[in-house]
Amino acid sequence: MSIAMVTAATVMGTAAGCSEGDSAAAPASNADGTTAVTVGAVSNGAATETTISVPQVAAIRAELPKEVLDGGALTIGIGALPAGSAPLAFVGTDQKTLTGSEPDLGRLVAGVLGLRAEITNATWDNLFVGIDSGRSDVGFSNVTVTEARKDKYDFASYRKDNLAFEVLESSSWNFDGNPDSLAGKTVSVSSGTNQEKILLEWRQQLQAKGKTFTVKYFPDSSAVALALQSGKIDTYFGPNPSIAYHIRQTASTPKPTRDAGTYSGAGQTLQGLIAATTKKGSGLVKPLADALNYLISNGQYSKWLAAWNLSNESVTSSQINPPGLPRTNS
Incomplete structure (x- = not known):
C-alpha cells in the first residue's frame, strides 16, 4: 500500500469488531438465499450507489473451515483508523457506516459464502494483529501482495496495485x-x-x-x-x-x-496485486478465491469496480498467493 493523495474522511469507531447492524451498507438477505449489497452507500459522491445481488453458492460455501461455517459470519478486517481514505474505506455521511470499495467487496464475498458480514476497523498495524489473533478472518484493506508477507499470510488477489x-x-x-x-x-x-x-x-x-x-x-x-x-x-x-x-x-x-x-506499483517487471489477506494455513484462502472468481465470472465484480471508478484495476481472475513484491522492494 502506498501513501496516497487523498481527501481524508474521519473514520469513527474502534479496533474492536462491529456488526453491520442497521447501517446503510448492511446487506439484505432475501428469502431465495440471495444477498443484496448496496455498493457505495452513503459515500457522499465517491461512488455511484449500486445494489448488487449475489447468491449463496453451496459448492463454495462447503469449502469453508468448520469453525467459520458454524459461526455464520465472515469477520472482515479494515485498516482505516484513525483517518479513512476515499474511495477505499471511510465513514459515510450517516456518521456510522464504514463505506468504501474494500468493505463493499468483503460484503459481496460474504454473500457468496452465505455468511453474515461483520466489519472490524483498526489501524493499519492492528489490521494484521487482528488477522494473527483470529479476531478477523480476512483483511480487505488494499493490502499489496509481497514475498515477505507471504511468510505469514495467504492471499487471494482481486485488484491491480x-x-x-x-x-x-x-x-x-x-x-x-x-x-x-x-x-x-x-x-x-x-x-x-x-x-x-x-x-x-x-x-x-x-x-x-x-x-x-x-x-x-x-x-x-x-x-x-x-x-x-x-x-x-x-x-x-x-x-x-x-x-x-x-x-x-x-x-x-x-x-x-x-x-x-x-x-x-511493483515496477516494470511485475504487476502488483491487491489481495484478500488471511492467516497462513487458516483454510480460508481457497473459498475466498473461489468466491472472488464467481463474482468476476458473473458480472458482480465489474459492477463493483465501476461503482467506485476503479475499472482500470480489474483482474481476470483471483489468484492464490501470486508473485509478490520481492523482499528487496517490499
Missing part, C-alpha cells in the same frame, strides 16, 4: 509506459513514497539520455490540485484509487481532470 497520472481533461498528454514521454514535463509526487522512488529512477534514466523533467513537491493534496488547475504542474503521479476519487470530485467543476495512464 496501480499508480496513475492525473492531468487536466483538456490536456492531450498520455503516459504510454515509456518514461521518455515525461521529457520536458513538470510532475508532482508525494515525498517518501514508492511512486517517488519510481519517478526519480525514471529521471535518472532520462538524464543519461540528455533529457529530463521537473519534479515538484507540495504539502498536501489540496495544494497539488491547485497546482494542476493553475498549470504549475502538468501531471500528478500517485496511487490510482486516490486519483480515481479526485477525478470523480472534479467532474462537475470548471477544470475536470482525467486519468492519463497507469503503471504497476
